[in-house]
Amino acid sequence: MKQYLLSVYQPDGDPPPPEVLGKVMRDVGAWQQELKTAGAWVFTAGLHPASAATVVRFSGGETLLTDGPYAEGKEHIGGFTIITAADLDSALGWGRKLAQATTLPIEVRPLQDRD
Amino acid sequence: MAGLRAPEIERVFRAEYGRAVAVLVRYFGDIDAAEEAVQDAFTVAVQRWPAAGLPPSPAGWIITTARNRAIDRLRREASREDRHAQAALLHTPGEPAEEAAVRDDRLRLIFTCCHPALAPTAQVALTLRLLGGLTTAEIARAFLVPEPTMAQRLVRAKGKIRDAGIPYRVPNETDLPGRLRSVLAVVYLIFNEGYMASSGDRLVREDLSAEAIRLGRLLAELMPDEPEALGLLGLMLLAESRRAARSSGDGGLVLLADQDRGRWDRGLIAEGQVIVRQCLRRNQPGPYQIQAAINAVHSDAATAAATDWPQILQLYDQLASLTPSPVVALHRAVAVAEVQGPAAALTLVDDLDLGGYHLFHAIRADLLRRLGRSAEAARAYDAAITGTENASERAFLQRRREALP
Numbered sequence: 001m002k003q004y005l006l007s008v009y010q011p012d013g014d015p016p017p018p019e020v021l022g023k024v025m026r027d028v029g030a031w032q033q034e035l036k037t038a039g040a041w042v043f044t045a046g047l048h049p050a051s052a053a054t055v056v057r058f059s060g061g062e063t064l065l066t067d068g069p070y071a072e073g074k075e076h077i078g079g080f081t082i083i084t085a086a087d088l089d090s091a092l093g094w095g096r097k098l099a100q101a102t103t104l105p106i107e108v109r110p111l112q113d114r115d
Numbered sequence: 116m117a118g119l120r121a122p123e124i125e126r127v128f129r130a131e132y133g134r135a136v137a138v139l140v141r142y143f144g145d146i147d148a149a150e151e152a153v154q155d156a157f158t159v160a161v162q163r164w165p166a167a168g169l170p171p172s173p174a175g176w177i178i179t180t181a182r183n184r185a186i187d188r189l190r191r192e193a194s195r196e197d198r199h200a201q202a203a204l205l206h207t208p209g210e211p212a213e214e215a216a217v218r219d220d221r222l223r224l225i226f227t228c229c230h231p232a233l234a235p236t237a238q239v240a241l242t243l244r245l246l247g248g249l250t251t252a253e254i255a256r257a258f259l260v261p262e263p264t265m266a267q268r269l270v271r272a273k274g275k276i277r278d279a280g281i282p283y284r285v286p287n288e289t290d291l292p293g294r295l296r297s298v299l300a301v302v303y304l305i306f307n308e309g310y311m312a313s314s315g316d317r318l319v320r321e322d323l324s325a326e327a328i329r330l331g332r333l334l335a336e337l338m339p340d341e342p343e344a345l346g347l348l349g350l351m352l353l354a355e356s357r358r359a360a361r362s363s364g365d366g367g368l369v370l371l372a373d374q375d376r377g378r379w380d381r382g383l384i385a386e387g388q389v390i391v392r393q394c395l396r397r398n399q400p401g402p403y404q405i406q407a408a409i410n411a412v413h414s415d416a417a418t419a420a421a422t423d424w425p426q427i428l429q430l431y432d433q434l435a436s437l438t439p440s441p442v443v444a445l446h447r448a449v450a451v452a453e454v455q456g457p458a459a460a461l462t463l464v465d466d467l468d469l470g471g472y473h474l475f476h477a478i479r480a481d482l483l484r485r486l487g488r489s490a491e492a493a494r495a496y497d498a499a500i501t502g503t504e505n506a507s508e509r510a511f512l513q514r515r516r517e518a519l520p
Contacts, residue, residue, distance in 0.1 A: 002280045087282040088232060089290070110279045 001084045003042060003111040004091040010078035010104050012050060027101035035083060035094065042082040050076035078104075082111070119164045128157050131174040132248025137220035138178050140227075140283060143185065146245065146273050152181035159184070221246065222337045223283050225330075229298040230281045237272035238301045239308075244269055246333075247326045257308065257323050295338070299347050299403065302330045306351050310358070311505075324355060335390075342397050346404030349390035353410035356383035368507040372419040384414045405434045424453035441467045445475055457485040473502030477512060489519045 015021055035041040050069035057064040069076050081098070085091040088110070095108040119127075132153065139149035156177045170176035228241040240258075243249045249257075255265035275281065286294040309323030331348040338344045360374040391411040394404040409430045416422040431447035444467055452460035461482045469475035480495035496516035503509050 085280075087280040088230075089282050089286070091280070092232065112278075 001086060002091075002113070003082055003084050004088075004094075005080055005082055005107075005109045005111060006091075006095055006098055007077045007080045007107040007109070008098070008102055008104050009075045009107065010102075011075050024102055028098070031094075031097055031101045032081070034097070035081070040083045040085060040094065042084060044079070044081040046079040047077060075105075119169055121161060124157070124160050124164055127169065127173050128153070128160070128177065129248040131177055133221055133224065133246035134174045135177045135181060136245050137224040139181055139185075140224060141220050142182060144283075146276060148185065149181075150245075152185040153177060155184040155188070156181040219285070221333065222285050225298055225334070226285055226294060227276060227281055227283050229294075229301045230276070231294070231297050232279065232281060233272055233275060235301070235304070237268055237275075238297070239304055240265060240268050241272050242301055242330070243305065243323075243326065246330060249322075249326070253322070257320065295341060295343065298334065299343060302327050302334065303347060303351070303403075305330070306354075310354060321358075324351070324358070327351060328355060342394055342399045343401040343403050345390055346394050346401055346407050349387045349394065349407035350403050350410060352383045352390070353387035353407060353414055356380040356387065356414065362507070366507055368511045370511075371413060374419075376417065379414065387411060388414065400433060400437065402434060402438050405430050405437070409434075422453070424450055428454050441469050442472070445469060445472075445478060449478060452482060452485075457482045461486065471502070473499045473508075476502060480512075480515070484515075484519060492516075493519055 016024070032041065032044060053069040055066045055068070055070045057066070083091065083094055085094065088108070091108050091110075095106045099106045135153050135156075136146070136149045139152055140146055143149050143152070159180050160177070164170075224245060225242065228245055229238045233241070236258075240254055243254050243257075244251065251266050251269060252262050255262040258265070260268075285291075306324050306327035309320045309325075309327065328348070328351050331344075331351050334341075334344040335348045356379050357371070357374060359380070360376065360378040361369050361371075363369050387407065388411050391404070391407050394400075394407065409427055412423050412427050412430070428447070428450040431443070431450050435443050435447055445464065448460045448463040448467075451463060461479070464475070464479050464482060467475065476495045476499035480492045480499055483489075483492035483495055493516055496512055496519075500509055500512045500516070503512070
């Protein structure tokens with residue numbers, strides 16, 4: 001079995017109104033339960049907004065800090081889940097369901113095998 | 116037995132490449148290992164075939180030799196951590212797979228190459244390389260990119276197949292329709308690349324269309340229950356039948372209406388029409404089948420004037436309801452012009468938001484010309500000429516513009 005990282009990309013700024021967010025949270029919860037029942041769930045985390053991020057660089061013997069996320073843009077990773085799946089088709093199947101639940105783009109990326 | 120020369124050996128390997136790689140990918144679970152093994156088998160063939168002649172089953176010979184070479188290699192390099200591969204090799208039957216299994220392997224390989232998680236350009240390159248047996252240099256020439264760029268594209272695509280775990284199998288029934296669409300799209304794209312473009316090496320381009328037709332035949336044979344696979348084959352055969360007639364002696368483009376129909380390939384037309392009739396009997400229409408039927412109607416007409424335009428319009432109506440798009444609407448308007456006149460067609464065309472598409476301007480220009488609105492026609496020809504990069508199309512449009520009264 002391989003492992004895949006499923007990252008949710010969400011727009012910066014205010015979250016959607018409660019009536020929208022509530023349904024999304026319920027759907028994502030149901031998705032996670034389905035993952036667990038299938039024995040495919042490994043780990044999930046939700047992240048604070050990208051504005052809470054700090055980038056650390058080490059260069060010329062000095063540590064440089066910059067406020068904000070590394071990647072520029074209007075969308076950032078809002079959370080991620082690690083799953084196990086037999087192959088990419090299976091992982092994409094879970095990704096499709098998550099995209100449906102969150103209404104947001106999902107990046108599916110394979111983890112390196114641990115040997 | 117007659118000996119073989121290197122070019123003949125190369126031809127045999129190219130013809131059998133897809134078959135051999137497909138089987139070997141299943142043995143090794145790795146595309147690079149499969150390709151390397153076929154390359155090794157080629158080296159052996161170059162040494163032996165000139166004296167021994169062609170083996171009775173070249174594909175079987177290549178697969179067996181490639182497999183044995185790979186086992187030798189793994190044994191020699193026992194220090195390498197190839198335990199999995201070695202285990203897989205030792206657990207495969209000693210004889211090449213049966214014909215039915217080989218067919219399944221080729222189908223698996225097509226679906227892997229055309230996986231939608233790969234970029235379309237990568238899908239096309241992989242399909243031509245692994246199933247068509249074209250060299251990286253040939254594919255690069257066909258798509259007018261430098262060879263290192265194409266090599267890079269292939270390496271990256273194979274890397275993604277391996278790292279992301281793109282499976283080597285025919286998709287299940289739920290996914291099949293969508294996945295088959297992407298396979299057919301790749302084959303049609305390869306065909307059109309060889310049929311439409313005027314730039315690049317003409318022979319390479321004819322090779323591309325021939326390769327697409329070969330893949331189309333393979334798909335139709337491997338998936339006899341998929342009418343769209345058959346439809347695509349019919350469409351390609353009927354388009355190919357006009358290849359000789361669609362360019363003039365100096366390489367200029369000749370429109371369907373002006374083509375010398377005596378130069379159409381009757382054999383291809385007959386084959387294409389049989390396929391279209393098969394599709395009609397099944398009555399499960401799809402976009403490729405309908406486009407094939409439209410081409411079949413054209414191929415039925417002894418002269419341009421004898422074309423059954425009402426039937427073509429009916430087919431476009433069906434196509435437009437199945438896959439509504441401005442481009443389909445544009446082509447439908449051409450049929451409307453023949454059935455109801457250029458004024459009715461122009462009204463339809465003017466409603467389309469296709470200003471960035473050179474054919475939109477070319478078709479508009481022709482309709483305006485037929486309505487005697489020369490000044491507007493000239494402006495539309497100018498827009499069409501600016502919008503096309505194809506030299507023979509540009510020259511054609513230029514001639515049309517100059518012929519305006």
